[in-house]
Amino acid sequence: MKTIDTTARVLDGVAIAGEIKAEVGVEVKDLQARGITPGLAVILVGDVPASQIYVRSKVKTCGELGIYSEMLTPPESITTEEMLKLVAELNAREDIDGILIQLPLPKHVDTKRLLESVAPQKDVDGFHPVNVGRLQSGQPALAPCTPAGIIEILKRSGLEIAGKNAVVVGRSDIVGKPAAMMLLNASATVTVCHSKTIDLAKFTRGADILVAAIGRAGFVTAEMVKPGAVLIDVGINRVTDAAEVERLFPGDAARAAGFAKRGSTVVGDIEPAAFAVSGAYTPVPGGVGALTIAMLMKNTVTAAKARRGIAVAQG
Numbered sequence: 681m682k683t684i685d686t687t688a689r690v691l692d693g694v695a696i697a698g699e700i701k702a703e704v705g706v707e708v709k710d711l712q713a714r715g716i717t718p719g720l721a722v723i724l725v726g727d728v729p730a731s732q733i734y735v736r737s738k739v740k741t742c743g744e745l746g747i748y749s750e751m752l753t754p755p756e757s758i759t760t761e762e763m764l765k766l767v768a769e770l771n772a773r774e775d776i777d778g779i780l781i782q783l784p785l786p787k788h789v790d791t792k793r794l795l796e797s798v799a800p801q802k803d804v805d806g807f808h809p810v811n812v813g814r815l816q817s818g819q820p821a822l823a824p825c826t827p828a829g830i831i832e833i834l835k836r837s838g839l840e841i842a843g844k845n846a847v848v849v850g851r852s853d854i855v856g857k858p859a860a861m862m863l864l865n866a867s868a869t870v871t872v873c874h875s876k877t878i879d880l881a882k883f884t885r886g887a888d889i890l891v892a893a894i895g896r897a898g899f900v901t902a903e904m905v906k907p908g909a910v911l912i913d914v915g916i917n918r919v920t921d922a923a924e925v926e927r928l929f930p931g932d933a934a935r936a937a938g939f940a941k942r943g944s945t946v947v948g949d950i951e952p953a954a955f956a957v958s959g960a961y962t963p964v965p966g967g968v969g970a971l972t973i974a975m976l977m978k979n980t981v982t983a984a985k986a987r988r989g990i991a992v993a994q995g
C-alpha cells in the first residue's frame with residue numbers, strides 16, 4: 681500500500697477546538713455564578729440536510745457548555761419580511777446574546793438585507809457590515825468563526841504569522857475575505873487568489889501559509905505547494921466518483937474500503953499528496969472544521985459579556 685511518507689506536522693483541529701471549548705465552559709460558569717446564562721438563537725430555514733447537521737451540532741455544543749440555545753425552523757416558503765420580523769424579535773430579547781442565520785438561505789430570501797438586520801452586538805457570525813468594518817479597521821469585533829478558527833490553529837500551534845507570505849485561495853465573504861483580513865491584522869503579507877487568478881500556482885508556490893477555501897476536492901496539488909509550507913485546508917467536499925478517489929488516494933486501502941462501504945468520501949481542497957511536501961497541515965476531517973463551532977461558542981460568550989459591559993479579553 682502506498683502511504684504518504686511525510687514528516688509534516690498534523691495540526692489537530694479537534695484537540696485545539698477542545699481546548700477552546702474548555703476555556704469557554706469556564707467563562708460560562710463564571711457568568712452563571714453572576715446570574716447570567718449566555719443564549720444563542722439559530723435560524724434554520726427549510727430542509728437542507730448539510731445545514732441541519734451543522735445546526736444540530738451547534739445546538740448540542742451549546743448544551744455541553746451551559747449556553748442556552750434555541751432553534752427556529754421556519755419553512756422554505758418564509759418571506760424576507762417574515763424573516764426580518766423574526767430577527768427583530770430576537771434582537772429585542774434580553775435572554776438572547778447571539779443570533780445565527782444558517783446559510784445558504786432559499787433564493788427568494790434577501791440574504792444581505794437579513795444579515796444587516798441582525799443587531800451588530802448579537803452578530804456572532806461576524807457577517808454584519810459593522811463587524812466587517814470593525815475587523816478591517818482593527819477594532820474589537822465579532823469575527824467570522826471559520827477564519828477566527830484558522831488564526832487560533834496557527835497561534836496555538838506556535839506557528840509564526842507576522843512577516844510570512846500568506847496566500848488565501850477563495851474570496852467568499854464567509855471565509856476567504858475575512859481570513860485574508862485577519863492574517864493581515866496579524867502582520868502577514870497577504871495575497872488573495874480566486875477563480876479568475878491567472879497562473880495560480882505562481883502565487884501558491886510563494887506561500888509560507890496557504891489557505892485553501894475554494895470548495896473543490898483536491899484542487900491544490902503538490903506541485904502548487906512550497907516545500908515546508910503550512911497548509912490550511914478549509915474544504916469539506918464529498919467525493920462520489922471512484923476514479924477521483926483513486927486519483928486523490930492512490931493505493932490507500934483504508935480509503936478505498938470506506939468509499940466502497942459508503943459510496944462517498946470526504947476530501948478537502950488540497951490533495952493529500954501535497955501534505956507530504958508541507959511542513960504542517962490541517963487534515964480533513966479533523967482540521968479547520970472542528971474550530972468553527974468552538975469559535976461560535978466563544979463569540980456567543982463574548983457577545984454576552986460585551987452587551988453587559990463586562991470586560992472581554994482580546995485574542
Ligand code: GUN
Pocket residue numbers: 780781782783784805825826854972
Ligand atoms: N454556512 C456555512 N458556513 C456558515 C457559517 O459559518 N455561518 C452561517 N451562518 N452559515 C454558514
